[in-house]
Amino acid sequence: MPDIAVFGAKHPLRSIEQRWAYAVGAPYHVGHGHPIDGLPEAVDADDERAKLARDWGIDDRASLIEAMNHLGSEGHRHRLALKLRYFAMIWRPAVASMREELRATIREGGDEAEEAKADLWRLDAVQANLPGIRSSSLLAFDAARGIMLARDGLMLGWLQEDEAWAYMGEVARDVRRSYSSWAAFGADFVLSRNIWAGDGDPDVFDAVIAMLGRDAASPWRTLEWDAGDLAVPAPVRFGAELAWTLERR
Incomplete structure (x- = not known):
C-alpha cells in the first residue's frame, strides 16, 4: 500500500451526487493511492487486474459483477451480524x-484455528461491549468495497459509466439511510473491518480514516452529509444479475 495522502483528480467529478457516492469509497481511494474526487488520469491496468485477481479472484466483467452482487445482497455483514x-x-x-x-x-x-482465533476475539469484543458492536449494521466495510469495485470496473473498462454510477448511487443511498454523518460512517468502517478480520490490531486503515476526518481536502470535510439529491428509487439491476440491496433475496 502506498504512502497515504488525500489528493484530487485532474478532472474531478462535477455532480454532487456522484462525488458523494464516490466518497463512500474514500478509504480505498486513499489507501490505494488514487484521487479522492474522481478517477485517476492513468492506471497500470496489469497491476490493477493482478490485485483484483489476488484479493478477490476477479479476472473479468462476469466475476466482477458476481463480487459486486455479493457485496450488495450479503457481503460479510450478514454472516457476521x-x-x-x-x-x-x-x-x-x-x-x-x-x-x-x-x-x-x-x-x-489446522484450517479451523484461524477462524477460531477470530471468533474468540469477536466473542470477547461482544462481551466487553465494544462501542457500537451490538448496534452496528456492519454496512460500512461492504459499502466502501462496493464503491472500490465499481471504481476498478470503470478504470478497467469492464463496466459502463451508467451502470457503475447507478450501482454507486444505490450504495450511497443505503449508507445515508444507515448513518448520521461521515464520522459515524468512518467509525463503523473501522469497527466492521475489525470484526471481519477478527482482531482489533491497528493498521493503515486506522490512519486513513483519521486522515479523512481531518484533512481539509477530504470529501468527508467538504461534502455535507445531506448534500445532493439521493432520493431512493427502485433497486438497480445489471440485466437480471446485479442489485445492491440490504435485503436478503
Missing part, C-alpha cells in the same frame, strides 16, 4: 465454555 447476535445472546455461564472450546481449536492448529 448473525454471529455477533448469537454471541450477545449466550448466557454468561456458557461464555466460559465457548471460550475454552475456541482456545482448544486454536491449540490444535
Whole structure:
C-alpha cells in the first residue's frame, strides 16, 4: 500500500451526487493511492487486474459483477451480524465454555484455528461491549468495497459509466439511510473491518480514516452529509444479475 495522502483528480467529478457516492469509497481511494474526487488520469491496468485477481479472484466483467452482487445482497455483514447476535445472546455461564472450546481449536492448529482465533476475539469484543458492536449494521466495510469495485470496473473498462454510477448511487443511498454523518460512517468502517478480520490490531486503515476526518481536502470535510439529491428509487439491476440491496433475496 502506498504512502497515504488525500489528493484530487485532474478532472474531478462535477455532480454532487456522484462525488458523494464516490466518497463512500474514500478509504480505498486513499489507501490505494488514487484521487479522492474522481478517477485517476492513468492506471497500470496489469497491476490493477493482478490485485483484483489476488484479493478477490476477479479476472473479468462476469466475476466482477458476481463480487459486486455479493457485496450488495450479503457481503460479510450478514454472516457476521448473525454471529455477533448469537454471541450477545449466550448466557454468561456458557461464555466460559465457548471460550475454552475456541482456545482448544486454536491449540490444535489446522484450517479451523484461524477462524477460531477470530471468533474468540469477536466473542470477547461482544462481551466487553465494544462501542457500537451490538448496534452496528456492519454496512460500512461492504459499502466502501462496493464503491472500490465499481471504481476498478470503470478504470478497467469492464463496466459502463451508467451502470457503475447507478450501482454507486444505490450504495450511497443505503449508507445515508444507515448513518448520521461521515464520522459515524468512518467509525463503523473501522469497527466492521475489525470484526471481519477478527482482531482489533491497528493498521493503515486506522490512519486513513483519521486522515479523512481531518484533512481539509477530504470529501468527508467538504461534502455535507445531506448534500445532493439521493432520493431512493427502485433497486438497480445489471440485466437480471446485479442489485445492491440490504435485503436478503
